Each structure stands twice: as structure tokens, then as C-alpha cells.
Amino acid sequence: MELIRPDININFVGMRFKAVIFSGLVILACVAAIVMRGGLNLGVDFAGGTLVQIQFKKQTTPNEIRNVLQELGLGQSAIQQVGGAADNEFMIRTDVTATGLTDVSQKIEEAFDKAYGPEEVTVRRAEMVGPKVGHDLRQKALFAIYYALLFIAIYISGRFELKWGTSAIMVGVLIVGVYLLEALGMKVVYLIFGALLITFGLCWALKLPYALAATVALVHDIFITVGAFAITDKEFTLEVLAALLTIAGYSLNDTIVVFDRIRENLRKERKRPYAEIINSSINQTLGRTLLTGGTTLFSLIFLFVFGGPVIRDFAFAMIVGIVVGTYSSVCVASPMLILYEDWAKPKRPMKRAVSTS
Amino acid sequence: MKSLKWRAALIGVVLLMGLVYLIPSLSPSLPPWWGGFLPKDRIHLGLDLQGGMHLVLEVEADKAVENSADRLSEDIKAALREQKVPFIRVEKAQGWDIHVLVAGAEAQGELNRVIEKNYPVLKAVRAETVAEGILVVLGFQDSEVQHIKKLARAQALETIRNRIDQFGVTEPDIRPQGDDRILVQLPGVKDPQRAVALIGKTALLEFKLVAEDVSADMAKEGRLPPGTKSFPMKVGDPVRGQRIEQIALRDRTLLTGEYITNAEVRIDTQYNTPYVSLEFDSQGARIFERVTGDNVRKRLAIVLDGTVYSAPVIQEKIGGGKASITGSFTMEEARDLAIVLRAGALPAPVLILEQRTVGPSLGRDSIRQGLIASLLAGITTIIFMVMYYRLSGVIADLALLLNIPLIMACLAAFQATLTLPGIAGIILTVGMAVDANVLIFERIREELRLGKSPRAAVETGYSRATLTILDSNVTTLIAAVVLFQFGTGPVRGFAVTLTIGILASMFTAVVATRVVFDYLLIYRRVRTLSI
Numbered sequence: 001m002e003l004i005r006p007d008i009n010i011n012f013v014g015m016r017f018k019a020v021i022f023s024g025l026v027i028l029a030c031v032a033a034i035v036m037r038g039g040l041n042l043g044v045d046f047a048g049g050t051l052v053q054i055q056f057k058k059q060t061t062p063n064e065i066r067n068v069l070q071e072l073g074l075g076q077s078a079i080q081q082v083g084g085a086a087d088n089e090f091m092i093r094t095d096v097t098a099t100g101l102t103d104v105s106q107k108i109e110e111a112f113d114k115a116y117g118p119e120e121v122t123v124r125r126a127e128m129v130g131p132k133v134g135h136d137l138r139q140k141a142l143f144a145i146y147y148a149l150l151f152i153a154i155y156i157s158g159r160f161e162l163k164w165g166t167s168a169i170m171v172g173v174l175i176v177g178v179y180l181l182e183a184l185g186m187k188v189v190y191l192i193f194g195a196l197l198i199t200f201g202l203c204w205a206l207k208l209p210y211a212l213a214a215t216v217a218l219v220h221d222i223f224i225t226v227g228a229f230a231i232t233d234k235e236f237t238l239e240v241l242a243a244l245l246t247i248a249g250y251s252l253n254d255t256i257v258v259f260d261r262i263r264e265n266l267r268k269e270r271k272r273p274y275a276e277i278i279n280s281s282i283n284q285t286l287g288r289t290l291l292t293g294g295t296t297l298f299s300l301i302f303l304f305v306f307g308g309p310v311i312r313d314f315a316f317a318m319i320v321g322i323v324v325g326t327y328s329s330v331c332v333a334s335p336m337l338i339l340y341e342d343w344a345k346p347k348r349p350m351k352r353a354v355s356t357s
Numbered sequence: 358m359k360s361l362k363w364r365a366a367l368i369g370v371v372l373l374m375g376l377v378y379l380i381p382s383l384s385p386s387l388p389p390w391w392g393g394f395l396p397k398d399r400i401h402l403g404l405d406l407q408g409g410m411h412l413v414l415e416v417e418a419d420k421a422v423e424n425s426a427d428r429l430s431e432d433i434k435a436a437l438r439e440q441k442v443p444f445i446r447v448e449k450a451q452g453w454d455i456h457v458l459v460a461g462a463e464a465q466g467e468l469n470r471v472i473e474k475n476y477p478v479l480k481a482v483r484a485e486t487v488a489e490g491i492l493v494v495l496g497f498q499d500s501e502v503q504h505i506k507k508l509a510r511a512q513a514l515e516t517i518r519n520r521i522d523q524f525g526v527t528e529p530d531i532r533p534q535g536d537d538r539i540l541v542q543l544p545g546v547k548d549p550q551r552a553v554a555l556i557g558k559t560a561l562l563e564f565k566l567v568a569e570d571v572s573a574d575m576a577k578e579g580r581l582p583p584g585t586k587s588f589p590m591k592v593g594d595p596v597r598g599q600r601i602e603q604i605a606l607r608d609r610t611l612l613t614g615e616y617i618t619n620a621e622v623r624i625d626t627q628y629n630t631p632y633v634s635l636e637f638d639s640q641g642a643r644i645f646e647r648v649t650g651d652n653v654r655k656r657l658a659i660v661l662d663g664t665v666y667s668a669p670v671i672q673e674k675i676g677g678g679k680a681s682i683t684g685s686f687t688m689e690e691a692r693d694l695a696i697v698l699r700a701g702a703l704p705a706p707v708l709i710l711e712q713r714t715v716g717p718s719l720g721r722d723s724i725r726q727g728l729i730a731s732l733l734a735g736i737t738t739i740i741f742m743v744m745y746y747r748l749s750g751v752i753a754d755l756a757l758l759l760n761i762p763l764i765m766a767c768l769a770a771f772q773a774t775l776t777l778p779g780i781a782g783i784i785l786t787v788g789m790a791v792d793a794n795v796l797i798f799e800r801i802r803e804e805l806r807l808g809k810s811p812r813a814a815v816e817t818g819y820s821r822a823t824l825t826i827l828d829s830n831v832t833t834l835i836a837a838v839v840l841f842q843f844g845t846g847p848v849r850g851f852a853v854t855l856t857i858g859i860l861a862s863m864f865t866a867v868v869a870t871r872v873v874f875d876y877l878l879i880y881r882r883v884r885t886l887s888i
Contacts, residue, residue: 001745006806053719103712106550124719126549130710133413137845144843151835159828239778242848245840246785246855249833253789256829257796264821288792288799295741295795296788299734303784306733308726310405310719311781318785 004287013279016335023220023332030227037230043237044127046141048134049095050104053125053309054112056088065090068115072107082309089124091309097130104128125310141241142188145222146195148245150174152218152252153199157211160259170202204344213336214255217328221251221321228320239314247321250296254289254329261285262334275338282334293326361879364872371864372759375766382769400769402544403776405847406724408717409544410552414517414707416537419452421509421705422502426453429479431609433457433495436475442467445489453502454482455495465491506537509704514539517556517707519700524555524693538710549714551693559662559706560697562614564648567656567668571605584608588658590665591684599685604665606658611648613702616641620698622691625683631691632683633698642678650674661694727780734784735761738791746798748887752873753794756865760790763861764854773857776850786858789833793866797822798888811886812878819871826867830859 012019034040044051062079069077069092077094096104105126112121129137153174158167177198181191196219203212222244229236261281269277300322304315381387382400391397404411426449433455434447446458459465465484472479478501482494497505514533521529521543530542546552568585576587590604619636637645649657649671658668659682666684686694739757742750764783768775801818809817834856841852877883 001747003745006803055718103550103553103709105712105714122716122718123714124716126712126714128709128712130708132415133711140843144839147842148836148839151839152832155831155835159831238845238848239851242778242840242844242851245836246833249836250789252832253792253829256832257825260825260828284803285799288795291745291795291799292788292792295738295791296785298737298741299784299788302733302737303730303781306726306730307781308723308777310723311727311777314778314781318781 002287004290006287008286009280009283010286011279012282012330013275013335013338015331016338019331019335020339023328026224027220027227030224030230033227033230037233040226040230040236041233042138043235043240044093044129044134045238046134046138046236047095048097048129048131049093050097050108050129051125051127052092052105052108052123053082054090054092054108055122055124056090056116057120058116059088060090060116062090065092068111069094069108072111074104074108097128137238139188141238142192144241144245145248146188146192148248149192149199149215149218150195152248153211153215156214156252156256157203157206157208160208160210160214160256160263163206163208166206166208170199170206170208173202174198207344209337209340209344210259212340213333214252214259216336217255217333218248218251220328220332221247221325224324225317225321229317232316234313234316237313239311240317243314243317243321246318247325250322251325251328254293254325255333257288258282258285258329258334262337274341278334278337282330286330289326289330293322297322361872361875364868365876368869368872371763375763378766378770379762382765396770398769398772400765401772401774402720402724403774403779403847403850404542404544404713404720405715405777406720406727406775407544408715408720409542410546410549410715411711411713411846412541412543412553412556412709413534413711414539414541414557415710416510416513416539416703416707417705418506418509418537419705422453422497422505423449424705425505426455426497429476430455433472433476436471437468440467440471442471444468450494453497455479457493457495458487458490459493460490462491465493468493510537510539512701512704513707516701516703517541520555520696521552523696523700524552526552539707545717549712551689553709553712555693555696557707557709558693558697558703560614560694560700560702561662562617562698562702563610563660564612564645565606565608565610565658565660566652567658568605568607569655573602573604576603576605581605588660588663588665590658590668604658604668606660606665611657612641612644614698615702616644617698617701620695622688622695623681630683631686631688632681633686633691633695634679634681635698637678637680639678642676645678645680646674646676723777727777731780731784731787734787738787742791742794746888749798749801749874752870753791753798753866755873756794756862756870757787757790759865759869760786760858760861763865764857767857767861768854771853771857773853774846774850775854776847778847779850779854782851782854783858785855786862789859790862790866792829793822793826793862794870796826797866797870801886801888805886805888811883814886815871815874815878819867823867826863830863834859 062081065079066075066077069075074094074096077092080091081089082091083089092108094104105123105128109121109123154167154171157170158164174195178191178195181194186194199215200212203209203215225244225247229240258281261284262278265277265281297319300315300318304312304319307315378396381397387397430447430449437444437447443464444457444459446456448456450456457468459468469481472481472495478498479495480498482496484491484493510533514531517539518531521531521541526543526546528544530540532540534540541556543552568582571581571585575581579587581587585605585607587603587605589601592600592602616637617635618638621634622631623634624630625632653671653673656668656670658665660666661682666682682694735757739754742753744750746753764786767773797818800822801814804814804817805811837852837856837859841849841856844852
């Protein structure tokens with residue numbers, strides 16, 4: 001069986017400007033969503049607060065639950081039904097955390113025991129994250145993203161271009177640059193953007209088009225996945241962070257496969273125009289790109305549907321990431337190479353030959 | 358030919374080792390001959406799957422330093438009296454400064470001499486002239502502050518460990534985290550709140566004299582003579598239940614719980630109520646004997662964490678080093694109190710920074726849902742591969758199936774923890790595991806289209822794709838390693854299964870499937886490849 005015909009030749013390279021515009025619009029929508037919502041909807045892991053998942057024996061409504069919480073002064077809590085309607089299961093989230101040794105979840109449990117009767121209520125999960133730990137986790141999460149990007153950037157600049165010397169220079173400049181930014185008292189969020197800009201700039205200056213294209217595609221994928229959480233107003237939790245880092249690895253996986261093929265074809269056919277080689281490389285690997293993306297996507301959809309509420313957001317992030325990652329390795333990363341050629345070397349018209357395929 | 362046998366043998370050995378490591382997790386009881394060097398570790402389930410409590414505590418080490426300053430100021434008072442150095446006042450001020458007020462320069466000189474000689478841990482921070490005389494501010498040497506804090510953290514960890522051991526939780530995990538935090542994981546704990554109360558109770562037991570000349574009203578209104586302080590007291594009332602009253606106690610602590618060697622729950626036969634009986638060591642017994650002998654007919658209050666439990670009248674000198682704490686406890690409260698007294702007091706209060714509890718029912722649901730999702734993902738992928746690549750798909754599926762026991766065996770062998778995100782990681786590797794084979798197969802198809810013989814096509818397909826496979830997996834490995842470094846609990850479990858999954862799938866997809874192909878093409882001389 002073959003889904004993709006071997007002689008397929010879609011002009012992906014020719015669509016590069018449309019792809020750039022499309023990606024730009026999506027990113028714009030993500031930025032708009034993040035700005036309009038005033039940042040991400042951080043889960044208790046990062047924001048601090050208390051989350052209680054309660055199952056009731058009998059049917060109840062969010063309003064009845066809110067009435068009970070009102071007596072505790074927790075009327076502002078977010079109440080959300082989880083699972084099917086027959087499960088009678090609700091998630092309660094508040095910003096309040098423990099003081100000393102008395103836990104908010106304990107108070108909530110006692111209040112519901114009193115209102116519904118102790119046999120009617122089961123606390124399935126209670127999570128309390130104090131502001132200190134929340135702050136620490138936020139910081140650690142940002143550093144995790146930063147380090148993952150740093151190491152990956154170093155790896156691809158070294159491995160792709162086989163210029164480990166250049167890669168070492170890049171590491172040096174990056175570390176010094178980030179150190180300087182840190183010394184200026186920059187927040188970690190801006191530090192990441194700073195490090196990314198330095199990475200892009202370095203790739204450009206050191207003439208590492210593959211590394212540049214791969215990093216751009218990677219940031220594109222991660223940013224759109226984060227944006228999807230802002231658009232759907234889903235909670236950003238520790239598990240979602242894990243998904244983001246996995247997407248970072250996975251997004252490159254696709255890109256690397258295509259780039260490997262481009263390099264191989266460049267060695268084989270020196271006379272063909274650059275754009276044409278890139279386009280046929282994308283087409284040659286298209287079957288594999290879609291197949292792997294497809295099996296992974298199917299697995300994740302099963303996880304999303306059957307995996308239960310605890311893991312659902314993780315599965316959602318991965319699904320978005322896989323879809324965007326597959327799109328970006330075909331339509332963003334490889335055409336970026338040509339854009340680089342177009343912009344960086346305007347004096348060599350031979351390389352600019354437009355693909356006619 | 359030779360290398361084929363070797364490779365087949367390698368796969369056999371890996372599979373066999375995997376099975377050996379898996380057996381303890383699969384069978385409920387191991388046969389008696391299973392011992393010696395054979396592995397006995399089972400796959401460890403995370404708290405999110407088996408239910409339990411995850412707790413991060415902070416030791417307020419500053420309080421321990423303040424307590425030391427408190428004790429030291431009493432000590433200095435006694436030393437000054439003994440050496441006949443005149444002073445007006447010695448008191449602990451804000452933080453851990455000790456203020457000594459002396460009348461003049463002469464007394465200040467004598468004070469400095471005493472401090473230098475007897476208290477090397479202290480230093481005179483400054484001295485200022487006030488209306489009543491000279492105020493000398495003493496403070497700890499910096500190294501001493503660090504030392505007290507370090508000791509407090511170590512002791513808190515040890516105390517909490519003792520308490521949990523006596524509470525009876527299977528496989529608790531208690532470890533320091535960072536500078537001043539303690540991580541406590543209690544799998545399968547049934548009553549989380551009781552466990553928190555037990556772990557977090559400071560359990561500072563003090564014996565103080567009741568200030569008899571202060572009436573209950575004065576204590577309530579806070580009109581207290583110097584040297585006394587008002588404390589809440591639990592009063593058991595058979596009619597109205599428990600209520601809290603105020604009682605004034607003298608500041609001086611006559612005896613603390615640090616001399617306790619044993620504490621047990623006893624039942625008062627008269628009222629059939631539980632109480633806690635205490636035994637002191639020889640030093641504690643001597644102090645207790647002296648204190649009771651000196652204060653016959655006075656009331657001695659037993660104070661636990663700032664609450665008075667009882668204040669009986671001392672009838673006579675008590676020798677033998679035994680005492681008891683009565684009060685209206687439930688059996689459970691008495692049992693927990695005995696545990697904390699036996700295990701010792703925390704050197705400083707602890708705060709809960711993070712608490713996560715997962716009920717056993719949710720854990721079971723998570724396992725079931727995780728299994729269903731994994732099975733469906735696996736079956737779909739297997740069917741798809743057969744449809745798409747026919748016989749070659751079957752070979753890839755064999756590799757995929759080989760993956761699962763390998764991942765599980767690695768989890769058992771490395772004592773890694775399987776969490777719910779960990780299961781997600783396995784599902785993800787099922788998707789990724791076929792990736793390597795898809796890369797290889799697509800390449801083989803291309804080579805076949807170019808007119809190569811099956812054997813040559815397989816040869817080129819594998820050699821061309823292997824480097825790409827390595828390359829493309831390294832980036833995911835980098836992400837997994839960063840996640841592992843960052844991660845706590847569940848996320849770390851994800852990083853572990855993802856890493857193991859990638860390594861296992863590379864092995865099965867690149868090495869194991871190749872052996873099957875080579876066998877078919879070289880030994881069975883298959884002419885056409887079903888791919």
C-alpha cells in the first residue's frame with residue numbers, strides 16, 4: 001500500500017511565501033490571544049494555589065458546589081466538571097494556599113462532608129502548591145526551555161553543518177551574551193527571547209543556514225503550541241511543559257530527516273538548482289513525514305480520548321505540536337533555506353534560480 | 358553470515374535479560390530458587406498511579422537560631438549571677454540578638470570578659486549608652502548561625518524520618534531538597550491529614566510553673582506581671598466538650614522533652630480515657646526530681662507547642678523519672694502524641710510548601726485508562742504497519758512488540774518510577790518506534806524502484822537511514838535529559854520512559870529487524886521483498 005505516490009512532486013518551495021504569511025497570521029493570532037487573556041492560564045503548579053478533584057455519589061450542580069464554597073469564603077473558585085456527566089466529578093481550583101499546617105483542601109473536604117454527608121463525597125485528588133514553590137517551578141520551567149533550546153541549537157549547528165569549531169564559537173558567544181543579559185537584571189522570560197535572538201543572529205553571521213532554519217521552525221512550533229493554550233484558555237501545567245520540550249525534540253526530528261536528504265542530494269546532483277533539490281528532497285521524504293506523523297498522531301488521539309482527565313492537556317499539547325511540527329518541517333524549515341539564500345547572498349544570481357517544478 | 362549469528366545471539370541475550378528483569382514485576386511471588394544475583398526489583402509505581410501523598414516542607418531554620426538565642430540569654434543570666442557580675446537586664450531582642458543592660462563601664466568590662474571566656478560562639482556587636490546605663494548587644498558569630506541552621510535541618514529530617522517509621526507507611530521516601538526543604542513521599546497513605554499533623558507537629562514539650570498569683574481574668578485581659586506569660590489551656594468538660602481557657606505561666610522552662618526516652622499510650626482504668634506516659638533518661642529524671650521536690654504544692658503545667666495540656670498540683674517529690682500527660686485525647690491523638698514525643702521535637706517549626714494527594718481510586722482509574730490508551734495505540738499502529746508494508750510491516754511490528762518488555766525491564770532494572778506521564782511517554786514511543794522502520798522501509802522502496810536487487814536495496818536502505826535515525830533521535834534525547842534534570846515526580850517519570858523508549862526503539866528497529874531481513878534474504882534466498 002502507498003499513500004504517497006513515489007513520483008509525487010508538490011511545489012512546496014513555490015509556496016514558501018504563502019507559508020510564511022500563513023504562519024505569520026497564526027503566530028499573530030497566538031500573540032493576540034496571549035495579550036488579550038493577559039498571559040497564560042497557569043495551573044497551580046506554576047501559579048500556586050489549591051486544586052481539589054471531588055467525586056459525588058449523587059448528581060450535583062456547580063451552583064450547589066459554589067454555595068458550599070461560599071461559606072468558606074472561596075466563592076470565587078473555578079469549578080469545572082471532569083469526565084462524563086454520569087461521573088459527577090468536579091475540579092475546584094482556588095488561589096488560596098495553606099498557611100502553616102492547615103490545608104485548604106482539608107477545609108473544603110470537611111465542608112462538603114458536612115453539606116452532602118461523608119459517604120457521598122470522595123476527594124480523588126488534592127494539590128496545594130505554595131507561592132514559593134510555584135515561583136521556583138516557574139523559574140525552573142523557563143530555564144528548562146532555555147537549556148533545551150541551547151543544547152539543541154548547539155547540536156544542530158555542529159551536527160548539520162559539520163562545523164563543530166563554529167558551533168564552539170556559537171556556544172561561547174551565547175554563554176557570554178546570556179551572562180551579560182543576566183547581569184543587566186533581565187527576567188528569565190526575556191532572557192529566553194534574548195538567547196533566541198542571539199542564536200538567530202549567530203546562525204546568520206556564522207553562515208549556518210540549516211541551524212537557522214531548524215531553530216526558526218522549532219521556535220515556530222513551540223510558540224504556536226503555547227498559543228493554542230492561550231486561545232483555548234486551557235491550563236498550563238507541568239505536564240504541558242514536558243510536552244513542549246518533547247515537541248522541541250520531535251519538531252527537529254522531522255526537520256533533520258528532510259535536511260539529511262537535502263545534503264545527500266546536494267552531494268549527488270551538483271548541477272541542479274538549489275531550490276529544485278530542496279523541493280525534491282521534501283517530496284522524497286514526504287511519505288515518511290506523513291506516515292510517522294500519522295501513527296504518532298493516532299496514538300496521541302487515543303491518549304486524549306481514553307487517557308483520562310489528568311493526562312488530557314498533555315495529549316492536547318502533543319497533538320497540536322505534532323500537527324504544527326509536521327507542517328513546519330515541510331512548509332517552513334526547508335523553504336527557509338531558500339529564503340536565506342535569497343536574502344543572504346543576493347550577489348550570486350546562479351543560486352537564485354527559481355524552481356520550475 | 359557469521360555476523361548474522363552474532364547479531365541474532367545479541368538480540369537473544371538482550372531479550373533474555375529483559376525477561377529476567379521483568380519476572381519479579383510479573384509474578385506475585387518469586388520461587389525459592391530465585392535468588393543470588395538474579396534481580397528482585399519490581400517496577401515502581403509513582404504516587405499518581407498507586408495513590409499517596411507528596412509533601413514539600415520548609416524548615417524554618419531561623420526559628421532554631423532564635424530558640425538558641427533564647428536559651429543562651431537564660432544561660433548568660435545564670436552565669437553572670439554566679440560570677441557576681443552586676444547587670445540590670447538580659448533579654449533576647451529581635452531576631453537572635455541578645456541585649457544585656459549593665460550599669461556602667463566597669464560592669465561592661467566584666468561582662469565582656471565573661472562572654473569571651475565562656476561563650477566563644479557570641480560576639481559583642483555594639484554597645485550604646487542609654488538612660489539606665491550601657492546596653493550591650495550580643496550576637497552569634499556568623500559561622501555559628503550557619504552551624505545551628507545546618508544542625509536544625511539535619512535534625513528535622515531525622516526526626517521526621519523517625520516519626521514516619523513509627524507511623525507505619527510502606528516504602529516512604531524522605532530526603533532533603535535544596536538547602537532548607539524536605540521532600541516526603543508517602544505511597545498509599547490512607548489519612549493524609551493525620552500524616553501531615555504527625556509530621557508537622559513541632560512537639561516541643563515544656564514543663565513550666567503556673568503563676569498562682571495571677572487570676573484567670575488577669576490572664577485573659579493580658580495584665581501580667583513581669584516574668585509571666587499567658588498560655589491557652591485545653592480544658593475537658595464532660596458537659597460542654599472541650600474549651601480553651603487562658604492560664605498564666607512563669608517564663609522559666611524547668612524541663613523539656615529532650616530527655617524523654619520513651620512515651621507510650623496507657624488507658625486510665627478509672628475513666629477509661631487514654632493518656633501518654635513518659636519516661637526520662639537519668640539526667641532528665643534528676644532534673645524532674647529536683648523540680649518537683651522544690652515546688653511541692655505548686656501547680657506544674659505541661660505545655661506542648663505552646664498549649665497547656667494539664668497543670669496538676671505537685672503532691673510530693675517524684676523520683677524514678679516518670680510522668681504522664683493527661684488531657685482529653687482520642688485514642689488516635691494519644692497514639693500520635695506518643696509517636697512524636699518518642700521521635701523527639703522538631704528543632705524548628707516546619708511549613709508546608711507543597712502538598713499533593715492522589716486517592717487510590719484515581720490511581721487505579723489512571724492505570725486502567727493508560728492501559729486502554731496504550732493498547733488501542735499499539736493495536737492501531739500494528740494493523741496499519743501490516744497494511745502498509747505487508748510482510749515487512751510484520752517484521753517492524755515484531756520489533757515494536759519487542760520494545761514493550763525491553764522498556765519495562767529497563768524500568769525495573771534502573772529502579773525508575775512509572776508515572777501517568779510515563780505511560781504517555783510509552784505511548785509516544787510506540788508512535789516513534791515505527792518511525793525508524795518507516796525511514797528504513799521508505800528508503801528500501803526507493804532503492805527497489807531504482808532497480809536494485811532486494812538484498813542490495815536492504816543493504817543501502819539500512820546504511821543510509823541509520824545515520825538519519827541517530828540524528829533525529831538525539832534531539833529528542835536532549836529534550837528528555839533536560840526534562841529529567843528539571844523534573845519532579847511525574848514529569849521525571851515521563852523523561853525516563855521517553856529516554857528508555859527512544860534507545861530501545863533504535864535498537865529494535867535498526868538491529869533486530871535487520872537480522873530478520875538478512876535471514877530471509879541470505880538463508881532463505883527470498884527473491885522478492887514484500888514491502
